[in-house]
Amino acid sequence: MRSEAMSTPIHVADIAQYEGQEVTIRGWVYNRTDKGKLTFLLVRDGSGFAQCVAFKGDLDEATFDAIRRIPQESSVVVSGTVRADKRAPGLPGGYEIGISGFEVVQAAALDYPMALKEHGVDFALDNRHLWIRMPSQWAVLRIRATIMRAIQDFLDGQGFLRVDTPILTPAAAEGTTTLFETPYFDEGFAYLSQSGQLYNEANIFAFGKVYCFGPTFRAEKSKTRRHLTEFWMVEPEIAFCDLDQLMDLEEEFVTFIVQRVLETNRRELEYLGRDLSKLEAIKPPFPRISYDEAVQMIKEIQAETDDPEKKALLNIEWGQDFGSPHETELTKRFDKPVMVYGYPTAAKAFYMEPWPGRPEVCKSVDMLAPEGYGEIIGGSERMSDHDLLLQRIHEHGLPEEAFKWYLDLRKYGSVPHSGFGLGVERTVAWICGIEHIRETIPYPRTIKRVYP
RNA sequence: UCCUCGGUAGCUCAAUCGGCAGAGCGGGCGGCUGUUAACCGCUAGGUUGCAGGUUCGAGUCCUGCCCGAGGAGCCA
Numbered sequence: 191m192r193s194e195a196m197s198t199p200i201h202v203a204d205i206a207q208y209e210g211q212e213v214t215i216r217g218w219v220y221n222r223t224d225k226g227k228l229t230f231l232l233v234r235d236g237s238g239f240a241q242c243v244a245f246k247g248d249l250d251e252a253t254f255d256a257i258r259r260i261p262q263e264s265s266v267v268v269s270g271t272v273r274a275d276k277r278a279p280g281l282p283g284g285y286e287i288g289i290s291g292f293e294v295v296q297a298a299a300l301d302y303p304m305a306l307k308e309h310g311v312d313f314a315l316d317n318r319h320l321w322i323r324m325p326s327q328w329a330v331l332r333i334r335a336t337i338m339r340a341i342q343d344f345l346d347g348q349g350f351l352r353v354d355t356p357i358l359t360p361a362a363a364e365g366t367t368t369l370f371e372t373p374y375f376d377e378g379f380a381y382l383s384q385s386g387q388l389y390n391e392a393n394i395f396a397f398g399k400v401y402c403f404g405p406t407f408r409a410e411k412s413k414t415r416r417h418l419t420e421f422w423m424v425e426p427e428i429a430f431c432d433l434d435q436l437m438d439l440e441e442e443f444v445t446f447i448v449q450r451v452l453e454t455n456r457r458e459l460e461y462l463g464r465d466l467s468k469l470e471a472i473k474p475p476f477p478r479i480s481y482d483e484a485v486q487m488i489k490e491i492q493a494e495t496d497d498p499e500k501k502a503l504l505n506i507e508w509g510q511d512f513g514s515p516h517e518t519e520l521t522k523r524f525d526k527p528v529m530v531y532g533y534p535t536a537a538k539a540f541y542m543e544p545w546p547g548r549p550e551v552c553k554s555v556d557m558l559a560p561e562g563y564g565e566i567i568g569g570s571e572r573m574s575d576h577d578l579l580l581q582r583i584h585e586h587g588l589p590e591e592a593f594k595w596y597l598d599l600r601k602y603g604s605v606p607h608s609g610f611g612l613g614v615e616r617t618v619a620w621i622c623g624i625e626h627i628r629e630t631i632p633y634p635r636t637i638k639r640v641y642p
Numbered sequence: 643u644c645c646u647c648g649g650u651a652g653c654u655c656a657a658u659c660g661g662c663a664g665a666g667c668g669g670g671c672g673g674c675u676g677u678u679a680a681c682c683g684c685u686a687g688g689u690u691g692c693a694g695g696u697u698c699g700a701g702u703c704c705u706g707c708c709c710g711a712g713g714a715g716c717c718a
Contacts, residue, residue, distance in 0.1 A: 221677095223676090224673095246675085300669060300670090301652070305653050307654070309654075310710090312709095313653070313654095410715095410717070411715095411716090413713080413714095414712065418718095514715095615718080616718060638709090
């Protein structure tokens with residue numbers, strides 16, 4: 191056995207740079223295949239997966255025997271010579287290590303529960319702490335990290351200042367959604383934030399362009415593949431910005447994120463089987479259609495549908511918000527995210543600016559991802575007039591006292607301003623092309639799950 | 643909260659009309675120099691979600707309950 195000190199410690203991701211050299215990797219045995227006098231170990235080290243090959247004739251008996259018996263997921267230190275071989279699986283793959291030295295850090299217990307095949311969702315999630323070792327989950331979470339980074343790089347590069355907003359907040363800001371409640375000393379109760387937007391609006395008057403980026407909580411009993419009770423949202427807010435400028439920003443932002451993932455994680459996308467051409471097509475301009483046009487399109491789609499069940503689901507009258515079936519059918523007509531603007535005022539939050547000359551419509555915009563992934567962005571131009579905002583607060587039955595500071599923003603130098611929120615997990619699901627949003631966050635929280 | 647589907651070995655699933663509880667993977671033992679979730683032989687492994695009921699006999703039929711899934715509503 192050659193001394194480990196003689197070989198270079200490397201990360202599997204860089205394996206191609208070391209062809210012909212003696213190297214050492216430290217990691218875990220993802221899979222083992224025995225073949226007579228030959229044993230293949232697929233070893234992962236966090237940066238990638240590399241095949242290591244042991245040939246009985248090259249090793250002393252004790253070492254070969256140790257390799258042959260090493261249980262799946264054991265932690266190991268492997269040294270050997272890197273060689274190119276087209277047959278070698280792995281990520282990146284195409285290179286393998288001919289084993290000359292082998293050291294066991296810990297032999298894993300034999301009852302490792304994750305098989306190298308499909309698992310039911312419930313079992314996989316019960317074992318999420320182990321599931322993340324699988325290459326599919328590893329790929330998704332690496333792409334998620336790229337997206338988190340791209341979000342910050344884009345906004346920082348555009349002159350936005352990250353200003354953090356509180357997670358513990360006073361009573362419901364919008365009064366529409368159910369919030370998680372927690373006892374708060376002598377103050378009664380505090381609530382986990384569902385949005386940093388109202389604080390962002392205060393922050394732009396100090397910093398111009400800001401964003402907040404953090405976890406968000408919704409206590410709604412939503413049981414779908416698009417919902418989590420804890421999810422991440424980035425919310426930019428911009429002073430002196432109208433709805434058109436907001437849509438310009440949104441499409442540049444989403445394009446930047448998608449292109450960054452294509453540059454950084456091509457390998458991961460390919461492993462996931464993502465159709466890269468669909469992502470490469472994501473470039474401005476994105477289609478922009480009014481709510482009025484969208485309703486018209488949905489009615490046309492409904493008329494063309496033969497399936498009576500689908501026909502019923504697509505029922506819509508002007509004034510109603512879109513449900514998931516409407517969004518799905520609408521986005522199937524486009525190969526880029528589509529921006530739907532000008533929703534009915536009654537269907538949206540109280541703080542949205544009315545459409546000039548059409549008070550029944552407001553200056554809101556939702557961005558719907560293609561391929562049926564649904565809404566990834568909700569945004570609007572915010573109401574800038576103090577008296578109208580106060581009227582809306584009353585109309586919505588909201589406590590004026592709680593909004594005193596928010597109304598102040600319209601007293602001391604009010605300006606037209608706009609902002610939006612982008613849901614990170616839905617964006618990850620769309621870019622990765624995966625079905626369940628719960629695979630896009632390391633430890634998903636749903637109505638039925640807070641473990642592990 | 644409502645609708646639909648599901649719960650059988652550690653995992654993924656099968657079990658015909660109500661008639662002996664099965665397979666593959668994973669584990670153990672053995673074989674094979676190129677495996678890609680290898681393959682071949684042998685082997686261990688069961689409170690069929692829970693509680694009742696019908697029946698000579700229930701994984702299967704009936705009643706109630708528990709748990710899970712994804713869809714509606716709500717939203718990102």
